[in-house]
Amino acid sequence: MPPPALTIRPIAAGEEKDVIAIWTACGLTRPWNDPDNDLAFARGKENSDVLVGLADGEIVAAVMVGHDGHRGTMYYVGVRPDLQKTGYGRTLVAAAEAWLKSKGIWMVNLLVRSGNEKVLGFYASLGYGANSAQSLEKWIDPAKRGDA
Numbered sequence: 001m002p003p004p005a006l007t008i009r010p011i012a013a014g015e016e017k018d019v020i021a022i023w024t025a026c027g028l029t030r031p032w033n034d035p036d037n038d039l040a041f042a043r044g045k046e047n048s049d050v051l052v053g054l055a056d057g058e059i060v061a062a063v064m065v066g067h068d069g070h071r072g073t074m075y076y077v078g079v080r081p082d083l084q085k086t087g088y089g090r091t092l093v094a095a096a097e098a099w100l101k102s103k104g105i106w107m108v109n110l111l112v113r114s115g116n117e118k119v120l121g122f123y124a125s126l127g128y129g130a131n132s133a134q135s136l137e138k139w140i141d142p143a144k145r146g147d148a
């Protein structure tokens with residue numbers, strides 16, 4: 001039987017724990033990135049939001065999307081592990097792309113962590129490819145410094 005359709009919308013009040021549970025189960029959280037803080041910082045802004053995917057009324061996927069006025073990006077792209085490889089990830093990323101396009105953004109840059117190369121095939125199937133740029137970073141608030 002095909003999986004239930006995925007409905008995607010911005011996160012609503014009270015859904016934070018469900019979203020963070022998905023991100024945690026997907027291995028997307030890191031000790032130096034407080035997901036509660038990241039979620040609160042991004043949600044419901046003019047240039048960023050957190051989108052949830054619901055199947056049969058239950059949150060089973062989530063993504064953080066945003067732009068800096070030039071390029072768009074996505075973070076915390078996650079589908080509940082037992083429901084992966086059923087097309088939800090494709091639908092989730094398409095919704096994030098649509099969100100960006102609605103803001104006038106025409107290009108996405110996203111980061112795949114070292115060690116997570118297995119998802120490159122997923123992004124390739126959605127039309128994402130490696131570029132020749134190098135990703136640089138600087139922690140301008142040393143108090144929040146992490147490793148990735």
Ligand SMILES: CC(C)(COP(=O)(O)OP(=O)(O)OC[C@H]1O[C@@H](n2cnc3c(N)ncnc32)[C@H](O)[C@@H]1OP(=O)(O)O)[C@@H](O)C(=O)NCCC(=O)NCCS
Nearest residue numbers: 026077078079084085086087088089090112118121122125
């Ligand atoms: C990455 C992730 C979001 C993909 O979601 P998903 O629901 O499993 O993906 P889909 O079922 O929508 O797959 C879409 C396409 O990608 C392909 N695909 C999915 N995972 C793949 C993989 N690991 N390698 C190669 N192709 C893959 C699917 O076969 C499908 O291709 P098709 O439409 O041509 O058949 C999901 O695996 C996940 O949450 N992973 C853990 C968190 C993570 O690493 N997120 C990315 C951070 S950069």
